[in-house]
Amino acid sequence: xxxxxxxxxxxxxxxxxxxxxxxxxxxxxxxxxxxxxxxxxxxxxxxxxxxxxxxxxxxxxxxxxxxxxxxxxxxxxxxxxxxxxxxxxxxxxxxxxxxxxxxxxxxxxxxxxxxxxxxxxxxxxxxxxxxxxxxxxxxxxxxxxxxxxxxxxxxxxxxxxxxxxxxxxxxxxxxxxxxxxxxxxxxxxxxxxxxxxxxxxxxxxxxxxxxxxxxxxxxxxxxxxxxxxxxxxxxxxxxxxxxxxxxxxxxxxxxxxxxxxx
Amino acid sequence: xxxxxxxxxxxxxxxxxxxxxxxxxxxxxxxxxxxxxxxxxxxxxxxxxxxxxxxxxxxxxxxxxxxxxxxxxxxxxxxxxxxxxxxxxxxxxxxxxxxxxxxxxxxxxxxxxxxxxxxxxxxxxxxxxxxxxxxxxxxxxxxxxxxxxxxxxxxxxxxxxxxxxxxxxxxxxxxxxxxxxxxxxxxxxxxxxxxxxxxxxxxxxxxxxxxxxxxxxxxxxxxxxxxxxxxxxxxxxxxxxxxxxxxxxxxxxxxxxxxxxxxxxxxxxx
Numbered sequence: 063x064x065x066x067x068x069x070x071x072x073x074x075x076x077x078x079x080x081x082x083x084x085x086x087x088x089x090x091x092x093x094x095x096x097x098x099x100x101x102x103x104x105x106x107x108x109x110x111x112x113x114x115x116x117x118x119x120x121x122x123x124x125x126x127x128x129x130x131x132x133x134x135x136x137x138x139x140x141x142x143x144x145x146x147x148x149x150x151x152x153x154x155x156x157x158x159x160x161x162x163x164x165x166x167x168x169x170x171x172x173x174x175x176x177x178x179x180x181x182x183x184x185x186x187x188x189x190x191x192x193x194x195x196x197x198x199x200x201x202x203x204x205x206x207x208x209x210x211x212x213x214x215x216x217x218x219x220x221x222x223x224x225x226x227x228x229x230x231x232x233x234x235x236x237x238x239x240x241x242x243x244x245x246x247x248x249x250x251x252x253x254x255x256x257x258x259x260x261x262x263x264x265x266x267x268x269x270x271x272x273x274x275x276x277x278x279x280x281x282x283x284x285x286x287x288x289x290x291x292x293x294x295x296x297x298x299x300x301x302x303x304x305x306x307x308x309x310x311x312x313x314x315x316x317x318x319x320x321x322x323x324x
Numbered sequence: 325x326x327x328x329x330x331x332x333x334x335x336x337x338x339x340x341x342x343x344x345x346x347x348x349x350x351x352x353x354x355x356x357x358x359x360x361x362x363x364x365x366x367x368x369x370x371x372x373x374x375x376x377x378x379x380x381x382x383x384x385x386x387x388x389x390x391x392x393x394x395x396x397x398x399x400x401x402x403x404x405x406x407x408x409x410x411x412x413x414x415x416x417x418x419x420x421x422x423x424x425x426x427x428x429x430x431x432x433x434x435x436x437x438x439x440x441x442x443x444x445x446x447x448x449x450x451x452x453x454x455x456x457x458x459x460x461x462x463x464x465x466x467x468x469x470x471x472x473x474x475x476x477x478x479x480x481x482x483x484x485x486x487x488x489x490x491x492x493x494x495x496x497x498x499x500x501x502x503x504x505x506x507x508x509x510x511x512x513x514x515x516x517x518x519x520x521x522x523x524x525x526x527x528x529x530x531x532x533x534x535x536x537x538x539x540x541x542x543x544x545x546x547x548x549x550x551x552x553x554x555x556x557x558x559x560x561x562x563x564x565x566x567x568x569x570x571x572x573x574x575x576x577x578x579x580x581x582x583x584x585x586x587x588x589x590x591x592x593x594x
């Protein structure tokens with residue numbers, strides 16, 4: 063997994079390993095990573111990468127400088143005005159007040175703000191695809207929620223595709239339209255979260271937990287109540303309430319059980 | 325970045341591995357003295373022979389030994405070229421434009437290159453066959469007499485072992501930061517000297533900050549476990565000399581004696 067998301071930063075031509083046939087193809091959106099002549103800079107512009115704990119990559123004297131770093135790297139011909147506008151946009155999108163933070167040192171900000179600045183530093187070039195490795199790692203529940211909200215608004219406004227790497231299955235169930243499960247360097251399942259979390263085998267094989275809603279669904283099933291939701295909290299509650307109203311068989315719960323969905 | 329083999333232990337169960345770290349440190353110091361005492365190719369040959377003997381009994385793969393040389397390739401080539409062109413001598417071999425190469429310069433260059441090789445390789449043997457912990461234990465034990473003049477021997481040994489321990493961690497960290505900045509379009513490979521030096525700043529600053537952060541965390545962790553320096557600490561592993569160490573001292577003693585004799589009875593190259 064790690065090696066996979068690092069590919070866009072790969073320096074040289076990817077060398078196929080011995081056991082792989084020479085037909086091995088490694089392509090990111092038309093960029094052939096097995097070809098030496100590929101324009102890696104263009105690839106990196108198209109695919110934005112936010113690594114784990116991105117706040118550790120901050121270095122500049124001011125927030126403005128740090129966010130503008132990537133922008134200037136990819137297009138040195140930009141006018142000062144354009145840079146300023148882009149940086150302002152990026153900082154606003156991540157939920158920071160441009161005028162308040164632009165001249166501050168990134169090191170005097172809070173942890174959450176640092177992470178926002180770091181994310182702004184990646185999205186400032188408006189990449190089509192944004193890849194984030196554990197974007198919510200180390201944040202408190204509120205911070206996690208804010209981060210996810212931020213990613214949704216980015217997805218709506220700027221980036222066609224947002225890919226996150228996560229070990230938090232609730233995060234995946236709530237936020238993703240498609241998910242892939244990796245185990246020992248192989249994709250062992252790919253599909254909608256609904257498909258993946260409905261199949262016990264896949265999650266078990268990967269040693270994964272399932273979202274809380276899936277656990278409740280499982281428990282209800284043993285009590286004779288089958289609810290088919292897509293495992294997001296909103297959908298799960300809606301389906302459960304509907305079921306309760308129509309009063310299907312088995313909706314009358316046994317005396318000692320099922321409190322968790324009361 | 326990953327070629328740095330200094331401080332990288334190569335686990336094996338060889339004769340050299342089993343030697344007392346103090347022996348190995350003293351051996352290395354004596355060996356370095358011997359290499360510097362060597363004045364001609366006979367003496368240097370004796371040093372090389374001893375090195376080959378040690379390497380053979382160290383169980384270390386040749387490839388991991390050579391990795392330590394890789395790091396100084398540039399230095400080696402650079403000094404060799406300087407010596408070759410600028411060392412004065414009488415027997416001229418090549419003269420072309422402003423370049424003059426003399427026979428003496430050729431000898432001198434080869435001699436210095438071999439000497440540098442031996443120095444680096446012998447130090448590499450020490451770090452490859454001795455764990456950082458054993459190494460600092462050895463140094464602490466050897467410096468014990470300095471305690472008498474209130475020199476903080478234990479603290480010094482601690483600082484050294486922490487520094488050694490942090491080399492691979494900081495190497496990893498550098499790789500991570502480089503990837504992150506590369507993803508933001510940073511370019512470390514092209515451009516002139518000034519541009520390249522400037523390109524290092526976005527790596528260096530996060531790296532220094534992370535080093536301080538880790539130092540803070542380590543300090544807190546040590547405090548939390550009531551670490552209080554040298555006063556009442558006992559050792560988990562006691563160092564003891566054995567017949568191996570006696571043999572090692574005998575070998576290095578013979579080497580130095582031989583080289584001193586060679587100094588007296590044979591002509592010098594440098």
